[in-house]
Structures are given as C-alpha cells and as structure tokens.
C-alpha cells in the first residue's frame with residue numbers, strides 16, 4: 083500500500099478545493115477529489131484522482147474510503163450564492179446541511195474520524211464588534227449563512243456521539259488565484275468583487291457595480307477581509323495535519339485581520355493593473371453587512387498559521403493574471 087496518506091476532498095474541483103489539493107500534494111498527501119461538477123471543473127483536478135459523484139452517495143463515499151485508504155476528509159462541496167439562498171432556501175438546506183450530514187455520517191461509518199469543513203463569516207450576520215472573534219454571537223442574516231451554521235451544529239453533535247474530530251474554518255473573503263496559473267476562480271455567475279473588477283478592466287466582463295456607497299464606513303462602501311486562496315489552502319493543510327495528530331475539534335476564523343473597503347480595492351486595482359476600474363454605484367445588496375473583519379488569533383495560536391500572500395497587490399495581480407489567461 084502507498085505510504086502517501088490519502089485525503090478525500092469533497093468539492094476538490096471548485097475554486098478553493100482545487101487550490102487546497104495543490105497544497106495537500108505539496109505537503110505529501112494524495113488528494114482524492116469527490117465532486118459532482120455542479121459548479122466545479124474537471125480541469126481543476128490536477129493533483130490526484132477525480133471521482134465524479136455526489137456527497138449524498140453513502141455507498142460511493144464508503145467505497146472510496148476503502149479504495150484509497152482515506153485517512154481524513156475535507157468538505158468544500160456546497161452552494162454559496164447568498165442571493166440564490168434567499169430565493170431558494172430549500173436548495174441550500176438540502177445540499178449544505180442534508181448532503182453534508184450524509185457525507186459526514188458515511189465517513190464515520192467507514193471509520194474516518196477527521197473532517198475539515200468550509201464554514202463562513204456569514205455565520206456572524208451583522209457583527210457588533212470588529213475584528214470578530216469566534217465566540218461572537220452567530221445570527222446569520224441569510225439562508226446560506228444559516229445552512230453553514232446548521233452544519234457546524236451537526237458536526238458538534240456527531241463529534242459527541244462518535245470518535246470523530248472536526249475543524250470548521252470560517253473563511254472571510256477568499257480571493258486571488260494560484261500564482262502559477264494552474265487553478266483559479268471561475269464561478270458562474272461570479273458574484274465576487276475582485277474577479278469581476280479584473281474582468282471589467284480586461285474588457286471580458288461588464289463595468290463593475292459597487293453595491294451601496296451609503297454604509298457607515300469611512301468611504302461609505304463595505305469593508306471586507308480578503309484572504310489569498312493560497313494562504314487559505316495552507317490553513318487546510320495545517321488543519322488536516324493537526325487533526326491527524328490527535329488535535330481536538332473546533333471553530334476557527336480564517337482572515338488577515340485587515341479590512342479593506344470596496345473603494346480601497348478599486349484604488350489598489352488601478353495601481354496594480356495600471357488602469358482605472360470602470361464602475362457605477364448601484365443600490366445596496368440585501369444581506370451585506372457594513373464590515374466583516376476576522377480576529378484570527380485563535381487560528382494563529384493553534385496552527386502556527388500566518389498569511390504570506392494576502393497583501394492586496396498580490397491578490398489583485400494573481401487574480402488578474404488568472405482572469406487574463408484562465409484555462410477553464
């Protein structure tokens with residue numbers, strides 16, 4: 083049997099999952115992707131096998147655990163469009179809670195006792211303090227955030243009932259692309275600011291809409307904490323390593339602790355890309371809090387993690403290169 087420990091990566095054909103597969107392979111693991119390709123790309127799966135299938139397929143999950151001798155799993159496979167979740171909450175509960183719980187249960191049944199889950203800052207709703215620590219109250223303001231919080235709850239109870247350790251990583255805004263151009267962000271529709279501004283500058287997408295300039299922030303636009311996808315991927319490798327070494331379950335924010343407004347991002351993009359971003363100001367988007375900035379001190383202390391590529395210039399330059407040269 084191979085000495086390379088195999089990790090099952092549900093959603094490994096997506097933006098963050100694919101980048102994490104690259105990081106896992108570099109760290110000496112075999113990433114085995116389970117993905118139904120509903121929003122992902124077969125072309126993004128480059129560092130291990132692609133097993134096309136659904137999270138809900140218990141027999142398939144258990145057969146994969148046996149086939150590859152899976153040691154731990156990562157769960158990225160969810161729907162994550164906030165607006166769509168408001169229009170169709172059942173779709174979000176079905177996939178982000180129902181399918182996710184079926185997946186965790188199948189893993190436990192097959193003897194896999196470690197799972198890292200992609201949670202989100204959306205679990206906090208509209209926070210009362212900034213930066214936000216993990217023990218801040220969690221009152222999501224849309225079904226997407228609520229579905230992620232519900233699955234965190236399921237993990238907690240599964241961990242009580244079974245020999246099962248889990249880590250929920252609450253990401254703030256994932257951004258950037260692989261510096262080598264091997265994988266990147268290709269959501270359809272794309273709702274994220276940085277890929278959309280890159281497309282606007284490149285002329286491959288429409289002028290950007292800034293959703294609201296009347297927030298209670300210094301320049302009136304929302305403030306977010308942008309984390310480079312490479313730094314986020316590294317947090318997953320550390321989380322897997324920690325669980326495999328017997329680390330306990332828990333919730334961790336993943337962000338830089340630095341907030342940037344939309345207008346600050348546009349200014350940085352103009353500087354990095356050498357061209358102004360064409361944009362207009364539209365109304366606020368429902369469910370957008372004024373500011374979301376992470377207190378990641380718990381993650382730093384437990385994992386020895388620190389962001390190394392999350393400066394705005396690297397994020398924007400890597401994202402723009404991907405949008406100009408993207409292969410899928």
Ligand SMILES: NC(=O)c1ccc[n+]([C@@H]2O[C@H](COP(=O)([O-])OP(=O)(O)OC[C@H]3O[C@@H](n4cnc5c(N)ncnc54)[C@H](O)[C@@H]3O)[C@@H](O)[C@H]2O)c1
Nearest residue numbers: 093095096097098118119120121122137159160162200256
């Ligand atoms: N992108 C962000 O800024 C951000 C922020 C916070 C949290 N997250 C969370 O991180 C995770 C990954 O985000 P992403 O941007 O890479 O998304 P993505 O849509 O690019 O990737 C999700 C992948 O999961 C697959 N998938 C979905 N449902 C499935 C199912 N039932 N069975 C098998 N495969 C399935 C999709 O085909 C896709 O490849 C998501 O859970 C998302 O909610 C993302």
